[in-house]
Amino acid sequence: MAFDDATYHEGFSALARRVSRRSTGRGPRDARPAWRLVEIGVAGGLAALLLVFFWLDLRPDIDTAPGHPFFWLKMVFTASLGAAGFDGLARLLRRGPPAPT
DSSP states (O other), X not given: OOOOHHHHHHHHHXXXXXXXXXXXXOSGGGGSOHHHHHHHHHHHHHHHHHHHHHHHOOOTTTTTGGXXXXXXXXXXXXXXXXXXXXXXHHHHHSSSSOOOX
């Protein structure tokens, strides 16, 4: 089996095209629309909320609890952790230079 330059360059260019297609994001993996990921996230959040309601039940003092600051502080803390996690994930998924550590 002979190996010549034409075969080498043809094979190399095909490999280079595949690698460049992956790096630019044009390929079969990008065929999924972004709204599909949003649907999955909303469905997961709703499932988690329903599990908490049916498994742990609501607080017995839910009618007076919103008057206390710690009731709202728990929600703000959880929401801020979720927002920070989402921001970190979005930075890691973005193309370009790596996210700052």
